Amino acid sequence: MTETVSKPDQADSPYPDAIGFGFAEVAALLNLAPGAAATASAAALRVSDEIGDTRMVAAGGSSLVARGLAFADSDGVLSVGGPVAAVTRALTTARRRIEISLVAPDYSDSVVSIESAEYEILMQPRSHLTWFAMAKRPDITSAEANLFIVQSHCAEHPDGGALVKNRETPEAGELLIKVEEGAWTVGRRLPGADSVESKRGLSDSDVLAQLRALRQD
Structure with missing residues (x-):
């Protein structure tokens, strides 16, 4: 592949x-x-x-x-x-406040991207x-910075993944992102849903597009 x-x-x-x-x-x-x-x-x-x-x-x-x-x-x-x-x-x-939960067996961490009209920071x-x-950094977009966080985590924890949600739009659910067989798998979990619909074999640009949609960029 x-x-x-x-x-x-x-x-x-x-x-x-x-x-x-x-x-x-x-x-x-x-x-x-x-x-x-x-x-x-x-x-x-x-x-x-x-x-x-x-x-x-x-x-x-x-x-x-x-x-x-x-x-x-x-x-x-x-x-x-x-x-x-x-x-x-x-x-x-x-x-906008984007919450990213980073998980793996025996590991968990989280970051919150805080974004105003003037400043964008990670907490x-x-x-x-x-x-x-x-x-x-001013030379990359907020969505690209979010993707970088997920990439870094999955590179360090290949058996882990990330959950990303936009705290301003909880009804949009959250993205579940992980690597499978050298490509990205992304699922969306909606509030109250019993199952997660996933897309497999995705590229970096595909994941970036999903992040932008969740962020409502």
Whole structure:
């Protein structure tokens, strides 16, 4: 069978730089610009309860100031700049959140692609409820970056796969993506469905098209 699954160059990652935040710090950043987008991002990052906890938010703000990631004026009002401001802006103005679950035997991980009109970042959970934020390279599309994540995971875990869903359109279900016999297999699981309809023998470009459709690009 012709090889249709390419392996990405790990040195050419679409997310080259990262900055880590504790979950209380994430809650504090989201509270800098509260609103519907911030609330949806909080749900995606599993801090919905924390953004309403004033002590938690205060602790997060204190931690940001101590690390030099935020500044407090004489009235105690926080402000951020540079990469932290970009992360905050993305989280609080996002119009799309793509959740990618990476699974394999004895392995699981996840990433959330947060996309606003100005900034696009990847949020990845790590130990002790921390999140790492990474900026997307500007020379590739968001769908291509999503595909890169899936490619990298399947190259490292050939017996694994990925589940991708658009949190803005849960009724569209989720894509189940894996490699079989050197080509991609993609299924779509709809909410409440008892079975998954799959397409086999797909190329990278086929998977990219499916991702774009799910994303509603």
